[in-house]
Amino acid sequence: MLTRSAYLKAPWQFEIRQVELPDEPPYGTVLIKVEACGICGTDLTAAEEKAKDWKAFGHEVAGVIEKIGEGCEGLHIGEKVVLESSSFCGKCELCRNGRVDLCNKAPNFWKEPAMGFSDYMMAPACCVVPYEGLTPEVACLAEPAGVAWDMVKTADIQMGDRVCIIGPGPIGLMAIPLALRSGAEKVVCIGRPGNENRLELAGQLGAEPLLLNSGFLEQEELYRQFDHVLMTAPVRFLPEVFPYLAFGGRVTYIGIGTGSGVIQFDANEFHFRKLQLRASHATPAIYYPIVLKLLKNGTIPGDKILSHTMELNDIDKAMRRFTEDKGSIIKMAIKP
Known part of the structure; x- marks a missing residue:
């Protein structure tokens, strides 16, 4: 299947591409229909100087499960989810010693042809965290929270x-x-x-x-x-x-x-x-259940933190505006 996906390259170059995704998710993978993705400061850093070659981007993702591959027990089509931008394997020595915060060995979506600034993307099941009771725009704040x-x-x-x-x-x-x-x-x-x-x-x-x-x-x-x-x-x-x-x-x-x-x-x-x-280097990106509760009960007022939304086709304008208009923008989400 084809999907739109945003790509960037330093300095400050952006493209919307049509990229190919598998018709069926591979083992341990789900197809996500993206509903919202936040712009992160690391995206701005990549756009300014870090991204030497073209790459897909967007990692603060909220969406809906569209298809499920084999080996993804406990997940359901139509379920609203956010994505951990990285996760732990649960099997290595660090994990077995209770230091999951030091493990980054689980699969992730960073090298996928489509990431959060897209219509659809593939993600490993281990990165998928269901949520309810929040708008997608607020739910995608789970990663920075x-x-x-x-x-x-x-x-x-x-x-x-x-x-x-x-x-x-x-x-x-x-x-x-x-x-x-x-x-x-x-x-x-x-x-x-x-x-x-x-x-x-x-x-x-x-x-x-x-x-x-x-x-x-x-x-x-x-x-x-x-x-x-x-x-x-x-x-x-x-x-x-x-x-x-x-x-x-x-x-x-x-x-x-x-x-x-x-x-x-x-x-x-x-x-x-x-x-x-x-x-503090929050990788693996853990604590999602806690911060989703805090967003839901208003301890973290996501509706106040999220000040702006823009559309995927305007990703170039959105990225430039985010860095040039910090006087009014607190946090921005992109919607397909």
Whole structure:
């Protein structure tokens, strides 16, 4: 069967192609009719510099099972599902020792000819998570919500902790209610000019919004005020927020950005203040059942996080608008 599928290549080149999918799903695979797919910051990074060759893209997927191959027990045609962007095998030594969070050996859909920005796509059954009670546009937030939850869990926020979130993007915003539910006494969310609408939402989610009109190091009133800094901005800013940490505090980050990821900092000061630096890298993409419940009960208000939708044929415009109009766009989903 033929389906439309969006492809990208750096810098900022996009195509809608007609690609061939099997008429029947192979063993262990299902055919998904895509209903919504979110644009992720990694898509923007790929479009800017990472994608050296043409490739299909889109990994924050919500859809409906159209066909089921053999070996896909427990799934049903017509079932609404979201897709884990990667998963664990359940068989290796890491998995058997209870560290499924370190295993990426399960099949995935990253090299398929059609991914989330398409009409139809094939996906391994192990990546399929059923859901109900949400619109597809909100359901596709499960993937980034899982990223936010991984960051909060990696930080290990405890009752009474003071938390500073750098960057009011979708991940940072979703981390606010998760940090508060984890016991944080205080959450401050920092953004730069142009992010006023995002900071307004941060306030609605329970954080103290702070608009930063100058550099991080110039905010001396924030020095040594936080048990945790959650960094969702580019990693080059990490050394500038270390002074925000109280004695024994930790920075947890997910930011990747473009260009060099090399940073420098005073390791002696870092040592004697007993600071910690932790990386949250949410692969395999787990925690979907938890975050789907949080989206459904409104703890994570998906209808507020998702600010815009556009159509698949406009993927070029959507990608450019997402990066050029951050003043109004919080999160965007593409619908076929």
